[in-house]
Amino acid sequence: MRQRRQARDTRRAREFEAFVAGAAGRLLHTAALLTGEAPDDTPRARRLLSLALAHTYACWDRLRGDDPYDHARQYLATRFAHGAWHQYGAPGRPPAHPDSALAVLGPQERLILVLRLYEGIAEEQVAALLGLPRERVGTVCDRATATVLHPPRPPAPAVGGAKVAPS
Amino acid sequence: MNRPEREAAVRRIMDRTPPRVPPDLYADVVRRGARVLRRRRLLRRLVWLTLCAAAVALLVWALTARPWVEPPSQTTPPLTGW
Numbered sequence: 001m002r003q004r005r006q007a008r009d010t011r012r013a014r015e016f017e018a019f020v021a022g023a024a025g026r027l028l029h030t031a032a033l034l035t036g037e038a039p040d041d042t043p044r045a046r047r048l049l050s051l052a053l054a055h056t057y058a059c060w061d062r063l064r065g066d067d068p069y070d071h072a073r074q075y076l077a078t079r080f081a082h083g084a085w086h087q088y089g090a091p092g093r094p095p096a097h098p099d100s101a102l103a104v105l106g107p108q109e110r111l112i113l114v115l116r117l118y119e120g121i122a123e124e125q126v127a128a129l130l131g132l133p134r135e136r137v138g139t140v141c142d143r144a145t146a147t148v149l150h151p152p153r154p155p156a157p158a159v160g161g162a163k164v165a166p167s
Numbered sequence: 168m169n170r171p172e173r174e175a176a177v178r179r180i181m182d183r184t185p186p187r188v189p190p191d192l193y194a195d196v197v198r199r200g201a202r203v204l205r206r207r208r209l210l211r212r213l214v215w216l217t218l219c220a221a222a223v224a225l226l227v228w229a230l231t232a233r234p235w236v237e238p239p240s241q242t243t244p245p246l247t248g249w
Contacts, residue, residue, distance in 0.1 A: 013197075016197075017193060020192070020193050020196060021193075024188045024192055024193075025185065025188050028185075028186050028188050029185045029186060032186045033181055039184040039185065039186045039187075040186070040187070042186050045186065046189060046192070049192070050192060050195050050196050050199060051199070053192075053196040053200070054196050054197075054199035054200040054202075054203060055200070055203070056200075057196060057197060057199075057200025057201075057203075057204075058200045058203040058204050058207070101180050101181050101183055101184075102181070113177070114181070117174055117177055117178055117181065118178065118181050118182075145173050145174065145177050146173075148177050148180060149168075149173060149176055149177065
């Protein structure tokens with residue numbers, strides 16, 4: 001009994017380590033895009049990522065054929081949504097770093113844009129995940145796309161990563 | 168620019184400069200995950216223990232108090248002297 005349990009634990013640890021090795025890079029990129037931090041300094045994204053992966057680790061035996069990447073991504077998104085919508089505009093929360101690709105967007109726009117375009121989740125699934133109407137997801141995604149491609153006049157001269165050349 | 172082109176352009180912008188994964192991530196994740204599992208196990212044990220204790224308490228109370236036995240009537244006075 002104990003031996004079987006040990007064997008199961010080691011197999012689980014091996015599987016989970018392989019999963020983390022494969023998925024951590026992409027998930028960390030997603031988390032960094034969500035939090036709007038500069039690519040070389042991502043404390044909040046790391047915290048989000050380790051919370052999501054820890055949750056996946058705790059549920060590993062109950063996944064039973066479900067995609068663990070999907071599970072981790074879903075947890076990451078909902079956790080970020082809760083944090084962002086509860087503390088939106090709170091004084092303690094720093095604004096997006098200007099080096100981030102999505103610095104011009106708000107947290108909800110970043111969340112929807114990243115889920116729709118970077119992760120490629122269907123509009124209906126994003127709407128169900130966030131509890132929004134499907135039309136709203138589409139509208140926010142279109143508006144965020146336009147804002148990223150043609151950013152409004154930057155408030156500080158440091159913002160200029162995604163500027164288009166004048167034609 | 169039509170929609171697929173715009174979406175591709177935004178994807179390219181987002182794909183720029185992926186962050187570096189910290190080397191101690193796996194250890195941290197396993198530590199946190201194991202803590203969550205330990206807590207869940209503890210909670211489950213506590214719930215089971217409480218349920219068992221409640222069941223035993225109910226049984227003991229029922230056997231001592233015997234609530235199904237009809238109590239002696241106390242409303243009618245005993246009929247005497249007629």
